[in-house]
Amino acid sequence: MRVVRASHLGMCFGVRDAIAKVLRAGAREPLTVLGELVHNGTVLEQLAARGIQLRHEVAEVETPCVAITAHGASERRRAAVRERGLRVLDATCPIVRAAHRAVTALAAEGYHPVIVGTPNHVEVRGLTEDLDAFDVISTEEDVERLQPQRRFGVAAQTTQPIERVRQLGWLIRRRFPLSEVRVVETTVCVPTRLRQEAAGALAAMSDVVVVVGGARSNNTRELCATCRQHCERVFLVQGARDLRPEWFAGARVAGLTAGTSTPDAVVDSVEAAMQDIATRRVA
Numbered sequence: 169m170r171v172v173r174a175s176h177l178g179m180c181f182g183v184r185d186a187i188a189k190v191l192r193a194g195a196r197e198p199l200t201v202l203g204e205l206v207h208n209g210t211v212l213e214q215l216a217a218r219g220i221q222l223r224h225e226v227a228e229v230e231t232p233c234v235a236i237t238a239h240g241a242s243e244r245r246r247a248a249v250r251e252r253g254l255r256v257l258d259a260t261c262p263i264v265r266a267a268h269r270a271v272t273a274l275a276a277e278g279y280h281p282v283i284v285g286t287p288n289h290v291e292v293r294g295l296t297e298d299l300d301a302f303d304v305i306s307t308e309e310d311v312e313r314l315q316p317q318r319r320f321g322v323a324a325q326t327t328q329p330i331e332r333v334r335q336l337g338w339l340i341r342r343r344f345p346l347s348e349v350r351v352v353e354t355t356v357c358v359p360t361r362l363r364q365e366a367a368g369a370l371a372a373m374s375d376v377v378v379v380v381g382g383a384r385s386n387n388t389r390e391l392c393a394t395c396r397q398h399c400e401r402v403f404l405v406q407g408a409r410d411l412r413p414e415w416f417a418g419a420r421v422a423g424l425t426a427g428t429s430t431p432d433a434v435v436d437s438v439e440a441a442m443q444d445i446a447t448r449r450v451a
């Protein structure tokens with residue numbers, strides 16, 4: 169069995185920079201991260217081991233400084249931090265910040281914002297909490313539920329596949345032919361798109377694909393969905409100990425990819441364990 173890595177996989181610059189920023193600040197002063205810095209248990213354990221606190225609500229924070237995660241936050245949430253007399257350390261990914269600017273501009277120009285994304289995902293909450301009116305869609309059925317608007321402004325959660333954004337934009341145009349529909353594609357993150365494209369190509373040539381990432385990570389789930397379009401045997405693991413040798417029975421090529429919040433060391437250990445399974449099978 170040959171183990172093949174996707175040409176693009178694993179941690180993106182946005183997550184790397186956010187972790188580095190939080191670790192630097194956490195070494196200087198007591199720090200709380202608001203929400204999960206990344207959807208990855210290994211990273212969260214590292215932060216906790218260094219005394220960096222994790223809280224989901226502003227009211228629960230006990231340190232003078234609060235880090236906003238790579239997923240970003242609304243102005244409303246930042247104001248709630250400042251109202252408590254706390255300082256904000258902004259670790260928002262620049263691509264998420266650009267998505268905030270795009271959505272704000274759409275609303276200011278009179279478009280009804282429609283976000284292609286996962287409802288209640290922390291990034292989507294950040295993108296929408298400051299808006300008076302908006303919709304979040306991810307399926308054709310969601311488009312059917314939209315109310316008529318004179319102008320629709322469609323933007324995407326950064327980790328959405330570009331094809332889905334285009335398809336849903338097209339469906340909105342078809343359903344509301346008299347409305348102006350503007351689709352902003354630039355909010356889709358390039359590192360995510362490269363990982364999705366590489367995962368699709370890898371899955372097409374693999375008998376089995378292993379996706380490494382957190383079960384709650386949106387981009388990891390999207391990677392699994394992309395791989396399943398091309399390969400019947402796709403398995404999501406958080407680390408090497410989740411691998412089962414029987415998954416690889418009869419496989420000639422085993423593909424490996426990973427979500428954008430998966431540390432390199434975790435990807436490497438999964439690859440080593442897959443190589444080990446391959447070697448044991450040959451022996």
Ligand code: SF4
Pocket residue numbers: 180181182183238239261262263264326327357358359360387428
């Ligand atoms: S997945 Fe993209 S948008 Fe999200 S943190 Fe990484 S680079 Fe930024």
